[in-house]
Amino acid sequence: MAADKVLGRILMVDDDEDVLFAGKMLLKKHAQEVTIEKNPQKIPFLLNNYQYDLILLDMNYTDDTASGKEGIYWLEEILDRQPNAKVVMITAFGDVELAVKSLKIGAMDFVVKPWENAKLIETLKSAQNAESMAAKQDVEEESQEEGPMKGIVGSGESLREIFSIIDKIAGTDANVLILGENGTGKELIAKAIHERSKRKEKVFVNVDMGAITESLFESELFGHKKGSFTDAHEDRKGRFELAHDGTLFLDEIGNLSLPLQAKLLTALQRRKVSRVGDHKEIDVNIRLIAATNGSLHEMVEDKTFRQDLLYRLNTVEIRLPALRERKEDIEELAKFFVKRYCKKYDKKSKQLQAGALAKLEEYAWPGNVRELQHAIERSVIMCEDQFLRKEDFSFLRTEASDRHDMAFDNYNLEEIERKVIQEALDKYKGNISKASRELGITRAALYRRLEKHGI
Numbered sequence: 001m002a003a004d005k006v007l008g009r010i011l012m013v014d015d016d017e018d019v020l021f022a023g024k025m026l027l028k029k030h031a032q033e034v035t036i037e038k039n040p041q042k043i044p045f046l047l048n049n050y051q052y053d054l055i056l057l058d059m060n061y062t063d064d065t066a067s068g069k070e071g072i073y074w075l076e077e078i079l080d081r082q083p084n085a086k087v088v089m090i091t092a093f094g095d096v097e098l099a100v101k102s103l104k105i106g107a108m109d110f111v112v113k114p115w116e117n118a119k120l121i122e123t124l125k126s127a128q129n130a131e132s133m134a135a136k137q138d139v140e141e142e143s144q145e146e147g148p149m150k151g152i153v154g155s156g157e158s159l160r161e162i163f164s165i166i167d168k169i170a171g172t173d174a175n176v177l178i179l180g181e182n183g184t185g186k187e188l189i190a191k192a193i194h195e196r197s198k199r200k201e202k203v204f205v206n207v208d209m210g211a212i213t214e215s216l217f218e219s220e221l222f223g224h225k226k227g228s229f230t231d232a233h234e235d236r237k238g239r240f241e242l243a244h245d246g247t248l249f250l251d252e253i254g255n256l257s258l259p260l261q262a263k264l265l266t267a268l269q270r271r272k273v274s275r276v277g278d279h280k281e282i283d284v285n286i287r288l289i290a291a292t293n294g295s296l297h298e299m300v301e302d303k304t305f306r307q308d309l310l311y312r313l314n315t316v317e318i319r320l321p322a323l324r325e326r327k328e329d330i331e332e333l334a335k336f337f338v339k340r341y342c343k344k345y346d347k348k349s350k351q352l353q354a355g356a357l358a359k360l361e362e363y364a365w366p367g368n369v370r371e372l373q374h375a376i377e378r379s380v381i382m383c384e385d386q387f388l389r390k391e392d393f394s395f396l397r398t399e400a401s402d403r404h405d406m407a408f409d410n411y412n413l414e415e416i417e418r419k420v421i422q423e424a425l426d427k428y429k430g431n432i433s434k435a436s437r438e439l440g441i442t443r444a445a446l447y448r449r450l451e452k453h454g455i
């Protein structure tokens with residue numbers, strides 16, 4: 001960051017173009033980079049594709065002028081995606097109640113329009129330097145958690161092995177490839193490596209390769225020069241440059257097409273990049289961590305992933321097991337999330353009953369830890385009681401419950417047929433046409449069977 005520019009990269013979202021213009025004029029004197037956006041619907045795309053140090057978010061949009069609901073909605077969206085985002089709200093109405101609500105949700109601060117320039121800059125500076133609400137909360141939670149890696153819950157054998165690998169490699173600059181299904185914690189592990197590395201004071205730049213379009217790949221990763229293509233309104237640094245001296249995390253690396261793999265490989269081999277439209281080469285010093293939910297080794301065999309690129313990425317390989325392969329961690333994770341969400345939603349502390357835990361341990365968790373986290377969040381919100389029971393997780397279909405639905409007292413075919421027909425009739429409240437369609441027989445065939453079974 002240049003010495004006179006005390007603020008980093010700022011995203012400002014407001015549907016009033018005059019406010020955006022005034023904001024940009026002021027902020028660009030103090031910030032490394034200022035992006036303005038009129039349409040809040042673009043927020044998810046921007047967050048997926050760019051890194052911001054601060055987000056200045058308007059509370060009211062034309063759809064819903066004075067309630068502030070849209071601003072709160074977008075604040076929650078941002079924090080869901082990036083719990084550590086530093087968001088400062090802008091309100092034209094000085095509505096204290098709403099501002100307080102936004103602070104409770106996790107905004108760092110708020111400013112009232114029309115703002116005083118010096119005050120706005122001061123507010124942004126303190127927001128940038130303060131710890132985000134999520135980070136504070138994590139620290140609070142973590143300080144109560146025993147365990148070798150703060151913030152990473154689980155003490156089963158597979159995770160302990162991963163912790164020991166992290167301990168060994170974090171301090172080196174070795175490239176790391178993290179393999180695992182969606183939601184297993186690949187990003188969390190990547191951050192843990194960064195936080196234990198010599199680069200921990202520097203930036204961690206996350207790039208979702210799955211979200212970058214083929215045509216924007218080079219501009220996103222290597223940057224562009226103003227005027228190099230239609231939308232290149234100003235010079236822009238790419239992610240490699242932004243990650244200089246820090247860690248570059250390339251997520252969903254398996255999604256890259258072969259031509260893009262070749263471009264990425266060249267940049268990694270040369271440790272230099274050129275912005276699109278510029279021949280100048282820029283040295284980049286990065287530590288590379290990549291992740292994928294696919295099997296790169298199989299992709300190499302199928303010739304859809306370059307072997308030389310795989311070898312460049314996987315100096316160290318960490319395989320994160322699916323949650324169903326490490327059921328021993330479910331209890332600890334579930335309790336951790338119960339605590340987190342009781343706190344977040346201001347609910348009295350709750351306990352998981354044994355039946356509920358058994359249900360969680362039996363479920364296959366195709367979405368892994370992320371799915372468990374959401375299941376617990378949902379049950380904490382819905383449950384008024386002090387105990388979380390298995391019924392609070394009835395939305396999870398376990399194999400046993402599926403088996404139970406299909407359970408028969410015996411295997412006598414005649415009786416099974418009678419029971420199935422009765423169930424189909426009950427389901428459609430006696431409607432013969434619908435029941436016969438579901439049973440896969442004609443109406444006449446169903447009538448014959450009703451007669452046979454005396455239904």
Ligand SMILES: Nc1ncnc2c1ncn2[C@@H]1O[C@H](COP(=O)(O)OP(=O)(O)OP(=O)(O)O)[C@@H](O)[C@H]1O
Binds near residue numbers: 186333
């Ligand atoms: N061991 C863990 N302890 C606490 N939280 C965890 C753990 N593992 C995963 N999580 C949480 O689960 C969610 C998903 O984790 P993360 O984003 O790291 O997974 P991922 O493998 O990178 O997912 P994807 O492949 O979908 O990008 C996050 O909210 C993360 O904080």
